[in-house]
Amino acid sequence: MAAPMLEQDRNVQGDPDVVRTLGLDANSKRKSWIRAAVTLLVLVIVSALIVMWMQARKRANAPAFQTAAITRGDLEVKVTATGTIQGLNTVEVGAEVSGRVAKVFVDFNDRVEEGQLLAEIDPDQARAAVEEAKARVMAAEANIRQARATVAETKAQAERAKSQVEKGLISQRDFETAEAAAIRAEANLASAQADATLSRAALKSAEYRLERTKIVAPIAGIVLSRLIEPGQTVNAGFQTPVLFKLTEDLSRMSLHVYVDEADVGRVKEGQEATFTVDAYPGRQFESKVLSLRNEPRTEQNVVSYEAVLAVNNNELLLRPGMTATASIMADARRGVLLAPNAALRFVPPQSGPPGPPGAPQADSSAGKRLWVLREGRPAAIEVEVGPTDGLMTEVSGEIAEGTEVLTDIAEKP
Secondary structure, three states: OHHHHHHHHHHHHOOHHHHHHHOOOHHHHHHHHHHHHHHHHHHHHHHHHHHHHHHHHHHHHOOEEEEEEOEEEEEEEEEEEEEEEEEEEEEEEEOOOOEEEEEEOOOOOOEEOOOOEEEEEOOHHHHHHHHHHHHHHHHHHHHHHHHHHHHHHHHHHHHHHHHHHHHOOOOHHHHHHHHHHHHHHHHHHHHHHHHHHHHHHHHHHHHHHHHOOEEEOOOOEEEEEEOOOOOOEEOOOOOOOEEEEEEEEEEEEEEEEEEEOOOHHHOOOOOEEEEEEOOOOOOOEEEEEEEEEEEEEEEOOEEEEEEEEEEEOOOOOOOOOOEEEEEEEEEEEEEEEEEEHHHHHOOOOOOOOOOOOOOOOOOOOOOOEEEEEEOOEEEEEEEEEEEEOOOEEEEEEOOOOOOEEEEEEEOOO
């Protein structure tokens, strides 16, 4: 029985139609699997390419950032102000009387002592006024003597009239006349004494004007300017004309600068400072804040306050009137963590396409937050901020030296 069955099987397998009907073709089955595998592989490759393309496109659209490192160093906060150098105790010397300048005894840069004669106004008119005042005094004194004699005479007559009226020798009217004459004589004496007082005052005034024809130095110092020449006429009628300008000592001067109201809270007396002048480029002069005045100065709606700085001019390089730019050391920090101000101003874009590089977004935490990259995305770090010098700011908190912080959005090529 076995042999016939085997023969039958061979007959079945040899029949092509039966094999195709029953799916018994092994080669065809292998080809189907190969086609399916190839198709699947193609789909995987295409999907991978699509994912890679999308990721590349996403990376291309994602913003690139500029960074800077947190450093440790010294921070100096300086307040800058401009002003002019002035001589210490500068005095303007004027004329108190009018007249023609007869002589000038000093010139520019001359050193003078207190009380030294600088110039003289023609004294002839003043001398004549003194002589006239003396004559008036003499006349007044003569009038006093005459009035006293009249008083003595009228008093005696009044006394006699009183005795005579009591005896009935004269009338009551004659007695009253004598008494009135005595009273008038005393009044005339008082008037003469008053005139004498006025005359003496006029004499003192004339002598004072004569003395003021000599222009003398009120202080010891140096002549900065001379504004008169011999033969020139000065008129002191409405205001005192300035003839000379003196300064006490050019080796010690002062710098008057004006501090903006936004910075005045950081300036205090005793702070160290330096200043520069155009005459000596590249050289800094040491100084110190002497005082900060309270009176404001307003120019074009800008308010500032005057600060006075000490100037040591032993080399006599500096001159009054020079324009100087001062840097006042308002604060100094040593060995602190420093962040660029650009990093404190920077806020990364939150959504949508990025704006111009570094364009800040609305964020109330700007200035108290730094941004770093974590897994390719910006992450915020809260910090405490301290003084700033305009470029760097002291920071503290969960931040370490060397940390790269975002400062701007980089422009793509």
